[in-house]
Each structure stands twice: as structure tokens, then as C-alpha cells.
Amino acid sequence: MLEFLNPILRGPAGPLTSVTAADDFWQLLPREDPIAAQRAVSEALSALAPRDNLTLGQFRALLALDQLARGLGDVLLVDYLTGCGQSQSWATRAWQSAHALSRSFGQAFECALRQIQDSEPSRGWREHLTTVLLRLFQHRQVEFLLRPFTGEHSDLDGWAGLHGAYRYAESIGARRHPLVSRHCHEECGEASTLEREYIHVLLLQLLNGGHLSPYEAFWLNRQIPRWCAVLSLQAEPALAVADRADPRFVVDLDSAAGLVRPCHSVGGTPRFLDPAPMLGLIRAEIAALSDPARPADRSSPLRRSRQLKLLGTIATNCRPKAAPIDRRGARLPAVSTVEAVVGLTQITRLLRHERRAKAAATPWALPEIDAGTNTVTGESTAAAGLWQSSGGRDSAPMAGESGVQGFVWHMKDRSESGCRLRGKIVNPNRVLPGALVAFRERHDVPWTLAVVRRLRKRIGDRIDIGVEYVGRSPLVVTLAAEVDRTTGSTAAPDRKRKYYAAIHLHESSGHPHLPFRTLILSAREFNAGRCLSLKSDGAEYTVRLKEPIEEQDSFVWLSYELVFRLATDRQTQGRSYGGRLAIARRPNRAPLAARPAAAAGLAMAPAPRRAGDAGKT
Secondary structure, eight states, X not given: OOGGGGGGOOSTTTTTTSHHHHHHHHHTSOTTOHHHHHHHHHHHHHTTTTOSOXXXXXXXXXXXXHHHTHHHHHHHHHHHHHTOSSOHHHHHHXXXXXXXXXXXXXXXXXXXXXXXXXXXXXXXXXXXHHHHHHHHHHHXXXXXXXXXXXXXXXXXXXXXXXHHHHHHHHHTTOTTOOEEEOOTTOSSOEEEXXXXXXXXXXXXXXXXXXXXXXXXXXXXXXXXXXXXXXXXEEOSOOOOOSSSOOOSEEEETTSSOOOBOOOSXXXXXXXXXXOHHHHHHHHHHHHHHTOTTSOOOTTOSSOHHHHHHHHHHHHHHTOSSOOOOOXXXXXXXXXXXXXXXXXXXXXXXXXXXXXHHHTTXXXXXXXXXXXXXXXXXXXXXXXXXXXXXXXXXXXOSOOOTTOEEEEEEEEEEEOSSEEEEEEEOSSGGGSOTTOEEEEESSTTXXXXXXXXXXXXXXXXXXXXXXXXXXXXSOEEEEEEEOXXXXXXXXXXXXXXXXXXXXXXXXXXXXXXXBSSOXXXXXXXXXXXXXXXXXXXXXXXXXXXXXXXEEEOSSEEEEEEEEEEEEEOSGGGTTOEETTEEOBOOOTTOOOOOSSOHHHHTOTTOOOOOOOOOOOOO
16 A cells, blocks of 8 residues: 555564564654554554464564654644644544554554463563553543544444453552553653553543534543542442432443443442542632632633633533433424534635625625635625535535535424534534534525534434524624734735634524624634724724633634724714714725625624623533
8 A cells, every 4th residue: 555665564464573673664654744654554553453473573563663653643633732733624634643543553452462361471571561551541542532523433442442451450450550651742751550541531431422622622631630640440339328329430341331320230340430539629620710810821722711611511521410401492303404504714605605696786896805715805706506515415416606515404303592403424524513503494594603512423424413503694794903013014004904704693682692792703813802803884893802702613702892983985974983983084095895884783883791601501
């Protein structure tokens, strides 16, 4: 498959015959293409996984290659963990690659462990036994972290090998022996045990069940080692308490499942986990984050308010007795088909395309800002198909000039606050928890905006999506950053500004109930208190961003207040706003338009009050 590996093929096991051969193999991997390097490593490891007669040289080669590949794993995860660097398209491909790399190493280490268990190992094998168990657990941690964001559908894969590895660590008395564990992106290791690393996998499966966005899941993965330090697994039977349930979680080492809430009869080989010490740490972290005097953690991609919300969700999910769901309304069955668009960029491009199509008969065209390129254009696009087919029967059937990828999904039930959609999607990373979705049942009804709260993978490429409503009848607007007057540039002010698209929503009396107007913009452009220019036909507005109502990886939903209004047409000159007189348009300055002012509902709107909580999510 990869011809550059041919010069170092040595026997049926490929390059992994000795430590020297593994080092030679590593030196030939492409440094500029980490995904291609991962494929080569996984292909080499696939020759080891099915073998039951590894030689000592092959075993040491596996350990050497695993040590060399740590940097490769860091590269495949670093961009999305830090929230900077490459684009999101690169990040999604990197997740798939990191997942495949850890899965390949996990299978190889399981193979080596089986050989150790089934035979009397020599000293060369025994001295690396703890390392084999540690790296097996750590590779499974990465695999379970990324599984909700990849094409993997089964939650059962890997549990038998994990449970068997922990049972073996118990049998040789090694589960609580101190060791040094270095996780991804850490400069140095921290004190740990094999039991803590095993519990780390169990907590990932319990807490990352398809309702966390990637940022949230990666942030959670970094908190878990601190919580594992106060947890332990116990083998004693369930508590015989008549008037209350066992307050612990249980994992059956004979099953193909992780942590579950205990039932009345526990069979197999159970191990019990009391979450009370971890819940105490979480409550202390919530109290510390709630203190406004505490400095903000600049290294975290999550703001303080989002961390508080996530910790509260985790504390609720860690209660052995499931908390009752406080629904806002009855969930009613629904049978309908909707067309849907996913992602802020795709939605703004679609809304702009529809507006241009309606204005195609207008003899003049106002400048626009393209959502994909952030460039100024004055073209007016004629009405055409809105969709670019993503392949498959359930994709939208037409391809138009907008280049928007649409989907045809089926609504299964709905309530006052949201609905459940079922559909087919080829790329599992197109729809993730926290993604923004626009959908409608017919072409003659307004779009509904919603955020994905839960994702459940079904057979094949089918998924169930639980969404919560954000608003209806969205309008696309153009925002501009304030002019940088320190550069000394002689260019016109408008040329020095950075333009980008956003979505404007009117007040809402339904769910969510919001008595003020709001904006949805890219998370990269958000900074509370920042002033931006919002342009429309009749005026240019200066708006100040307020605290977020909703924060997600790719977008922020927030309220704003109008600070100033600059008139740009003769009809509005001399009209006051907010106690100030509108300034007349400067000569020889072409009007920049985002959308009609009347349609935007901005022309003479009162300043909205500070955003509050949008309701439970």
C-alpha cells in the first residue's frame, strides 16, 4: 500500500522485528503528513495484532514504536485541544487518525498481554509488564474520548480486553503499585496507578455519552486524572440497605459494558465505584469558579461560565440514582420530513443566497460580504437550487450556486423546546453535539435554528439527533471589526476592517422566551464588551456584545446593546437615536448593506436589557 516501506520489510512481521528495525521504520515516515504516517504505523501494527507467538524482539519493537509515536499522537490532537492552529476540517480528519492510531496500538498491546497471560514469560517480558498494562489503558482512553466524534458505532468494542487486563493486574497485585503516567500534551508525568488509569476509561464512557461537544470532551478528559486520585474500585458485595439504593456504580468484569447504575441483583464479577469523593471535588471546583475574584484560566478553551455549566451537568450524571428529567412540555410523536443545513458558515451562506434570489429582479446590487471568503462582492445571484448534494437518497436533491450542503431528515417527535430528527449522514463529523442546525418542513415556512444537544448513532450511517430550539426566522447580517488606527495605513477605513457574517434573531415569546434581540456569531470573533459595526441599508450601527446566552465550539449566541447609529441615507439624516443626533452620510462614500433595516428590526429599536439565562438546556 505504501511503497516507501518496501526497503525495510523484513519477514512476515514487516518492520517490527527488533528495536533497530522499528527505529529505521520510524525514520522513513513522512514528517510533513501526520495522517499518512499514522496509516503506515497502523498497517505495520496490524501484522502483530493477530499473532499469538510474538518474539521478544517483536515485543521490544512494539514498545519502542509506541514510545516514538507519542509525538505523532500529540500532533493529531493538539490543534483542537488548544483551539488554534489548523482548520476544523483538519481537526476532524485528525480525530479519525488519532482514534485509528490508538486502536491499533491497543489491539497490539492486548495481543502481547494475552501471550504473557497464556505462557510463562521470560524476564525480558516480565520487566515490561506494567508498561504494557499502562499503555493499553492509555490508548483505550484516547479511543473512548474520540469514539463519539468518529464513525464508530459500537460501544462494546474493547471492553473484554480492558476488563481482562484489569483482572490480570489484580491477580498479580499490581493494580495499586505507584507509577508515573504521562498523558497527551503533558511535559512530564504524574503519579498514578493502573487502577486509576482503568477508572479513567470507565469515567470517559460514563460521562461522554454523545451529549458533549469536542471542546467539552477534551476539557473533561484533562480533569479526570485529578478525580481518579480519590476513587477506587471495591470488590465487596452490594450494600444491604432496605430503605435506599446502593449509592455506588458497578462494572462487571465478565460483561462487555462499562460503569452502570446498580440493579437489585448484581452477578458476574462486579467491582463497585463510590462517586462521593469525586462529587466533593466537583462541588469545590464549582465554588471556586463561582468566585469572581478568582483569575480566569487562560489556557482553557472553555470560558468560566461554560466550565460551570459543564461541571453541573457532570455532577448530575454522576449520581448513581438518575435524576428525574424536568421536561418543559409533553413530547409528542411527529411524522414529517425536513430539509436541514448544519454549521454557522453553511447557514449564513444559505440565508444570503435566498435573500439574493428574492432580490434578483432588483436592477441594482448592493455590496455583500461572502460568508465563506469574507470578501466584498456586488453580484446579485439569480434564484437557483439551494443545495449541493452530499450523496445518498437522503441528501437534498438539487445543486445550486450557493454550494450549500443540505440534508433531508425525518422528524420523529417534538415538544415545546425541541425535537428529535433521524437521518443519514456520510461524514459523522458533520453533525456533532453543540452544532448549529437550521431546518424547515416546507419551502414556504421560515427556518428554525436549533443546537444539537444529543447524538445517538444507529445502524449504518443513520443517526438520531436531539435538538433544542434557538429561534425562528433568522436573518443574516454583516459585522465589521473596529478600524485599527494604530497601523498608520493610508488605506480607506472600510478596506482595513475585517468583515464577517452573523445571524440576527428577533425577540421570542416561545421557547426560548427572550424579550430582546440576539446575535449568533463565530466563536473566534467573540469578546464580551467588544464593540462592532453592524451595517444595513439605512444606517450603520455600533453594537456592544454582552455575555453569552449559549457558548459552543464554533459559535456564540448572545444579546447586544445599540451604542450609536450613523445614518447613511438621506431619508434618515437628522433622525435622533438614543438621545443622539444621527450623523449625515459622508460624501463619496458608497453605502454598505447587509440587509434592509426595516426587515432587521434595528432602525428605531429600544436598547435591550442585559441577557439572562435562556432556560434549561
